[in-house]
Amino acid sequence: MPELPEVEVVRRSLKKIILNKEIVNVELLHKNILNDNYEEFKKALIGYQFEDVLRFGKYLVFVLNNDYVLISHLRMEGKYRVVGNKPYSKHEHLIYTFKNGETLRYDDTRKFGRIDLRLKSNYLKTKPLNQLGAEPNDLDIDVFYNKLQKTKRPIKVSLLDQTIIAGLGNIYVDEVLFLSKILPTRISNEVTYDEAKAIKRNAIMTLEKATKLGGTTIHTFSATDIDGLFQNELLVHTKKGHPCIVCGNLIIKTKVSGRGTYICEHCQK
């Protein structure tokens, strides 16, 4: 799925096209997508407008011009698109219709994505956002280092843990660990303070660059149907059998905690 850069690309493009348009109808075609009561959900939406779209880590927050927000997580394959009045396609599960006839559609092949309805007054203090850690930009290095000190999980698993650092997923963790010269299997509490600083620095750099390039498009993900370009910049992820750009040794693919993982065994220690 989309990681922080891809979600940010989605947020920016949605902001340009969905704000301040009255919602006249909502259709939920797959009920598991919504974590809350559908009737309340409709009541919170119909007759109102989106007045902003925010992002926290990999979560999108649609701000309504009333007391509510919608918190949307795309998980592996969720996408939004805005189109006119054409037939729904196979994996569109949630349709918002605007007064001008346009529709905002949530498409999710694997149906993993989830949406929560929350009150503006406390949505940062309740699930799912209350547990979210800081994004790399805002990460306090001492807090980060101390969290790593408290766990014996592999460092990759800790970096995928959104309560420790928000926004990284399987692709960018591999890239950041390569740039930081750290093996993904290293035990978290053996990562040094300087290495933690390197992780923060490389995470900021990687996510910024990826966002500028419109995110990474592998497999099927694209932000509002437009492909990103960061896949052309990947150093290790998906690069099995390619020479490492630093030392020339071949990149290998392994598994860490069930996730496909790409490393240079020579550069990463």
Next chain:
DNA sequence: ACGTCCTCCTGTTCGC
């Protein structure tokens, strides 16, 4: 409390 595994789904790629 912590770490590991399973699960939710569907479509595509891999390996024999």
Next chain:
DNA sequence: TGCGAACAGGAGGACG
């Protein structure tokens, strides 16, 4: 080529 197995950018819950 065919076919089943493994895998895909996530995370919450069960279990030991």
